[in-house]
Amino acid sequence: MATRPDLDTLYNALMDEEDARSCADIPGSACTNVPTNFFRQVTATALTGLGDALTNPKTTLAWLMGMVGAPVALIAWLVPIRESGSMLPQLFIAAQIRHLPLRKGVWILGSLAQALALVAMGAVAWLTEGTLAGALIIACLIAFSLARGLCSVAGKDVIGKTVPKRRRGRLNGLAGSIAGWLTLAFGAACMIWPPGDEDTLFYSALLLGGAALWLAAAWVFRGIEEEPGATEGGRNGIAAAFERLQLLRSDAPFRRFVIARALLLCTALSAPFYVLMAQELHSGVGMLGAFLIANGLAGSLSSMVWGRLADQSSRQVMISAALLGSLMGPVVVLIDYLGVLPEALHAWLFPVAFFVLGVAHSGVRIGRKTYVLDLAGGTRRSDYVAVSNSVIGLVLLSTGLFGLLGTLIGAGGMVLLLSLIGLAGAILALRLPELSMY
Template sequence: MLNGWFVLLGDAFFNGSIVLASFAAKLGAANWVIGLMPALLNAGSMVPQVFIAPYVARLPVKVVLYRQMALLRIASLGIVALGGFVLGQRLDLLLWVFVAGLALNGFFTGFSSLPFWETIGKTIPMERRSGLFSARNLVGGALAFLAGFLVRFILELPLAFPYPYAILFALGTLAFAYGWHVFGLIDEPPDKAIRTERISLSLPFRDFYFRRFLRVRILLVMASMVEPFYAAYAVRVLGHKGEIGLYLMVYTLSSVLSNLLWVRISRRYGSRSLILIGAALGALAPVLALTLPSSAFWMVFVLQGAYLASIGVGTSTYLVNLAPTDARSSYIGLSNTIVGLLAFSPVLGGLLADRVGYVGPMVVATICYAWALYAGRRLKLLEGVEPR
């Protein structure tokens, strides 16, 4: 629980859709580079998983690998923060140091994700996992909301660009470091027997319900091409620059408050319901972005915080619950690797935005979210439903 609180605090300082996108926009980066920022974190953390799953499955205590990777993840983010302090006069070089640091962090995170989920699967009962992640998001989101005040204050300091952002990245690195350290202290029970599962495409794909889940997950990750461009649209089209801290605050507050609702819905109706709700709200967000007046654009980030929280808790919990205990690494590793390969969709969104404007990725995202909502109705209900 403590790990989640500090990781979400770190996420506030490294928020891909708001902080990183606005940072890249102010650096003058092309839209495809802006889309690359969150893609590096998401894809890098997922793609290696299918390749290391056999190794992780044979480890009697998975959290050991998590501890080792934590040091490398901290170092990679340290590069990002340090670059902001020492390359203030070389913004062209700073951009690529920034990209390299994020890429390394995403790659090392790929070696940490499976040990994380395996440890969760071994220590938290199925019926309590949705509650765990909702509670993590609730308190962690509250910390991120408070961090939004700090982000707004730092970005308004009379300091030359990029030093305010360098301060944010340094604070985020410290928060991540403590959160990863705390998770490494978990007393994970060793496996009773060494697992020798092999990764085979036919193993999870023989599961009809896994194939249905993967289809929905792919649609959701394709729809995510729009996520970093709400902030870029606000900066470049609407001329909003000082409002970035405000947008982060309403985004995190929405995530916090919505989790109060998501935990109740998940316990009563299961994690599938969160996937459906997130897809429905995600389809609505681009419509609001294109129709709201400039003064009300903050409502887009309210909606974004709510539906990303719903999708995040819903898909993660659903996959862990769907996977058989003796093949959990196969299911999680294969699913995350396939999704990770498609997590570069924001780059495609950026190329589309360069061609036809920001309306392009917004329209495509609306279609993908709506399609995911339609397909998600046929997902298997895994968790029990409380009686009325």
């Protein structure tokens, strides 16, 4: 398919390309379709990014579970299931995907399945209540997370085959910025027109809106021109999955990357504790809107910058972002402990810190996504993504124990602990090989 002139011009402007287009690390026959494929994947990723914001387990789903009267024990499983449920099965999913020379169909299937799970979740919220509603929402979330795993493995492989090296960071960055601005608008709307505390219809409609976003993303993704990829090594079954785990033993750079990525989870795990520190000041509902706006601003303002920097050195982006998030924690805890700010400003310390943490998390996410694509190269890309995501899924499940530790050392203590872990991740990332500059 020939590239439209307007898309070609826009792509060249974004990439600072004039005459010769870079097509490093992709098939030569895919070079002509790069601009169209680039913007289709930006659009699809931005749509699902907004969908993730609308169905966030830390906000929307938690509030919804509370409104339907679900037990607290079920609510506590929302975040671990949402994140690890999409990662743990990837080691086994990758073996099946490797049978397929074209993988965009897997992404489309995963997107449609996520939409179906959200529709079911909205129906459950509208028609049931109590423990039954909570259990059914959890079941829908498990199905949603499994489908998300399909998109994660297939999506990175499609990007690796259709977008050149040193252009993938900008793809993730641009999509993150667009999703961030849309999330910002949603957060502002919630501050101006807050839903009622018992408005189940609003949250059910929000889930249906999220489903529509995944349907739209699937429609956009189907237009990507993907070249057939390698299918060797596509055995399925548990044996093939455990063989892929041998990469952790035999591939030292990949092993260091997985360990560093696990340590850098601190930028995601710290976020709820900043919210808890603000709640301890008895902040009102308006402060929740401020956190939503801070999160949207962080993604929209920083993602393109991180993406461009990741194309120069994704390793340096991971290190810089981890240091930003880790060094901010002790500063915020110290200011809070000393109480040096006027009372009117003290509560706003936490949305500001949440914004900085969001900037750091955006950098870590874009840096590690770009790094693993560049590290893997052609035929091992799906294996690298599946192994690293499966290991991180196990780590995320284990972080449920942090809730017990938090009762002993408090939210501030957890911020300090996670900051130390993030600092260790930044130090380990210094030992990773440099990739993007070569």
